[in-house]
Amino acid sequence: MTAPRPQGWVQFGDSWCLWWNGRQIASVQPGANGITVVLSCRKLWQDKRVSAASVSQGKRYAERWCAARILEGVPLRQAVQQLTAKPEEHAQPMRSATQLQQERRLSEALKLPGER
Template sequence: MLPPCNFTGFKTAPQRQGWVQHGERWGLWRNGREIAAVQPDAKGVRVRLSCRKLWEDKEVRAASIAQGKRYAERWCAARVLEGVPMKEAVARLVAQDRPPKPSRTEMQQQRRLDAIPNPRL
């Protein structure tokens, strides 16, 4: 038996977005997937970046957690949000609980849809 058409039980939890801390480890999340992790270890700080493809990870070293987070933000922003200015791309990537600002064409489409009169049934 199939669930009703308005069944949304498979995706009720909100997706993580931005930096999330688990103990000493920090993870950068986007679209429900961790794309970067910053974790202290014996040699300093290890930064793992996985923005390219699912199976490709890049590991680099950093002097501090803050430096590792800045590097991860810029590296992931350049690859995930291509064509967007770096400052805006980092702001979008790190933003939490705020939907991205709609583009000009999306706002025009919304205005057009709002202008259509609702038919009465």
């Protein structure tokens, strides 16, 4: 048996790690110098390190930063929800920006004249 792949925020001791598609893309770690946020959404060998005032601020920053890079073309709020959702929370498969645009155009085309 294999363990389910982590998804969303997972706590390891004092640190919080953000997982996406089976890999850790961000971590928020308290330390002697405050809160450090490590963002790994770039190329494998590049990490971005920033400071935060609190763990919750670091988590919010990491969510938005990673969502903007991983789910390009998806509105930020929806991208953050998809990024932080647990596997059982995925009711619908994720759609790309092109698919969303095609769905919107199709629904507009199917509306009756005079309907808006």
